[in-house]
Amino acid sequence: MRRPILVPLSLFVLLIPACTRFPSLSPEELSTRIRTILELPSVEYRYREIVYVGEQKSFLFIPTANKEVLFSVEIRVQAGIDLQQPVTIKRDGRNPRKIHINLPPPAVLLVDVDESTIQQYFVVEQGSRILRMDYSKELESAKQRVLLDAQKRGILLEAERQARTLIEKILQTAGFEEVVWGAP
Amino acid sequence: MKIRTTLVVLVVSSALLTALIVIDRNLFPLFTSTKRTSISQAIWERVRTLKSLQTVRYVQKVVFPYDFLDPGLDFDVILTILRRGKGTVNSLLSSKERDYLEARELAERIGLKFTGRKREFVVVTAQIVVGTNLESLKIFPGTKESILVLFPPPRIVDLSIEDPNPATYPYPDIPLSPSHWKLVAGFVERKLREHPLDPSILDVSRAQMSRFLTTLFLQAGFTEIEIREDSSAQYESLKPGLGERMNRLEGTNRTGKNP
Structure with a gap:
């Protein structure tokens, strides 16, 4: 009598964990996925x-x-997560649907002055000429001004928020219910 | 007795197994396509919760009045057209000519010297946020690992004119009363809203959106991902087979939900 009952019981015990959608990705796979997103x-x-x-x-x-x-000139500033620094991912010991992620700080990745977009409004040259060096110097200071302005407007916070949102959406779809930001 | 017990156990086991299969169809490759549909549906639902994705923030500085004074236009010619023509200003002048006329009138009204040797100007900073409404995203899962995603065209989510800070205004100071400043700011805002956004800004927004969605679906296991801006005219240019499928799906389901 004991042996036949053991069959369904063992089947049940074996199948339950397989059927519930616990995330099956290894920490390495998760790390690769998250790094891809953050690129x-x-x-x-x-x-x-x-x-x-x-x-x-x-x-x-x-x-x-x-x-x-x-004159006017177009400048673009891009920000994201700095992948030169490590991303740490750790599953929660007690809850397999919970994951702890520690992201590196966001950084400005690019400040690009597109000189082909320069549009001149007017130029006055009386007794002195405007040299190429004058333009270059002013473009460099415009670049710095724009970088500071972007930081003041919150480009770094926005980059971090968007990266987190994207990671959360992907991990939730993969079966994780809770993503905790910061070291466990 | 033993045979009956064994039979009962077998029946219970198979019932249990069937129930578990129904609960989670992921176990069997036979149901792979169903799983894919549910995954794409899940991603769609999650993305929709974002409501909109801000893709580009454009900080546009406008030089008043020069940005509205097209050097190819002549003020005297514009006045002649108005004097000789019959009809309204809108019907007689082109958009650029109207901008020229309005900007020049306003500059003269506020006492700005913009011709001759002395050239005065005001720099107005506008912040334009461009984004995409994710609630209108359409997802059409194909066979196995292919998916077609249509996203709505990027649009201006927010446009605001910033008040200048005299401490950080890096251009020659112009004596402008608050009421005159308000007139200039109002004029610039109206003109920015009237004119379509620079195509390069929209292109950046589209590229950002496409990258965002591609990453999302690649991570979900799809290998053949087609991301397009939503436009009914585009369906003909899709990959062979996908266009046909799109037209079929679009005919039956316009909500983007999986059929």
């Missing part, structure tokens, strides 16, 4: 920056030189 720069800001260069010179209150130029 995307998650946020892009585009700027149409206006650059003005103006220089007036005078001698004994008499103007001797005046140079002015006003």
Whole structure:
């Protein structure tokens, strides 16, 4: 009598864990998947920056030189998770549907000045010429200005939030119910 | 007695096994296609909870009035057209000519010197957020590991004009009263809303959206993923077989839910 009852019982015990949708991915597979997701720069800001260069010179209150130029240029800033630093993933010891992920901090991945988009409004050259160096210097400072502005507008927070959202959606679809951010 | 007990046990076991199979069809490759459909459905539901995805933030600085004064246009010619023509300003002038006329009138009204040797201008900063409405996403699972995803065209989610900060305004200072500033800001905002967004911005938004969805579905195990902007005219240009399937599906189900 004992032996036949053992058959369905063992079957039941064996099948229950297989049938419930516990996530079956190994930590290595999960890490690879998450790193693939994070390879995307998650946020892009585009700027149409206006650059003005103006220089007036005078001698004994008499103007001797005046140079002015006003132009616009497109600059793009991309931010995402810096994958140079490690991503740590750990399953929860007590709850297999829970996962702890520690992401590296977000970073600005690219600041690109597209010089082909320069549009000049006006140029004034009286007694002095505007040199290529003047443009380059101003473009470099525009780049820095834009980078600071993007950070002030929250590009890094947005990049982190979007990366987390994407990871959460994918892990939830893979069967995880809870994603805990930060070390366990 | 023993035979009867064994039979009962076998019946109970098979009933239990059937029940478990019904609970989770993942066990058998026979049901692979059903599983794929449910996964794509699950992803769709999860993505929809995001409502919209902000893909690009465009900080556009506009130079007033020069951005509206097309150098190819002549103010005297515009005035001649208005004097000789019959009809409204809108019917007589092109969009660029109207911009020119309005910007010039406003610049003169607020006392901005923009011709001759002295060139005054005001830089207005607008923030434009471009995004995609994910609630309108359509997902059509194909056979085995292929899927077709249609996303709605990117659009302006938010447009706002920022108040200038005198401490950080890096351009020559222009004496402008608050009411004059309000006029300029209102004019720029209206013009930005009237004109279509730069195609390159929309292209960036589309590329971001496509990358986002491709990553999502690749991670879900699909290998053949086709991501397209939602437009009924596009169905003909799809890969052989997929276009036909799309038309068939679209005819029966426009909600994007799996048939």
